[in-house]
Amino acid sequence: MLGSSAEPLSTAHDLAMLDLDGVVYVGGEAVPGAPERLAEARGAGMRLAFITNNAARPPGQVAEHLRELGVAAQPGDVVTSAQAAARVLVDRFDPGARIVLLGAVGLEEALREAGLEPVPVDEADEARAVVTGYGPDVLWRDIMRAAVLIRDGLPWVASNADMSIPTGYGIAPGHGVLVDAIRSFSGVDPVVAGKPQRPLLDETVRRVGGRHPLMVGDRLDTDIEGARHAGLDSLLVLTGVTGLAELVAARRDARPTYLSPDLAGLLEAHRAPADEDGARVLGGWRARVEAGRLVVEGDGAAADWWRVVAEAAWAHLDAAGDPVDTDGLTAPLT
């Protein structure tokens, strides 16, 4: 069930933890309207944190990219899975501990910032753990040595387990593919720092502050599920990978608190659809399931169309076990 907020989310919550790809930008371009909506949310008093599972780019680089897109961002507003991985390590081992590093400069900087000593895989003497993250220049011979160290019992922290990563040439294998390879060889599961696990969200609150955070994301299985793991409210936006098919098939633990086509949802109060004789009703729209098919009637704002569709579809999914048929259904544009 979707939640309600009598106040705009930008005043009901004091921190927005914003996923980047599919929320703030897509490919190299800003999502239309995103810089303006974020500036308005900030003007209403909301803190903004930009969080990323990508462990390769240091926060300063991410902030610079955001500024190029017209989003005001300082390095301290950016929190990465590399920083979360370093926190997991420093909480468990003492400052100064030697940590075998398999990854890129973002992970190395994060370890040093946390007071840890990154060492290459062939200098593993007295190392306390192995940390891995996406690194385009990581060599196979180093992967082999790290895998042997892990199999032989050295604790393992992975920045994230994303199976894919967007690149200039399309969707490519992410760090999760390497995690799977090392896991299948060693029989060991890593501690994962990035979404949907908690460390990145906890690290964000620690660094940026905020007592009532709102996770904002485009992916059900990382952003929204991650918020649920951490007991936080979430806003799903539809400017990234989630469309009608993914939304109506969302499992219970991957359903957002709030739903909006885009970041304008940060600046609005939210009402949940009402239940009227088995139909979900909101803002002029009425959605119900007839013989396994989702039927939507009425007129109104696109945001409310998505909300009645989501709730009618989820009720059907919970009762029937299979997603509802959405053939012929198209969202209104505005």
Ligand SMILES: [Mg+2]
């Ligand atoms: Mg995303």
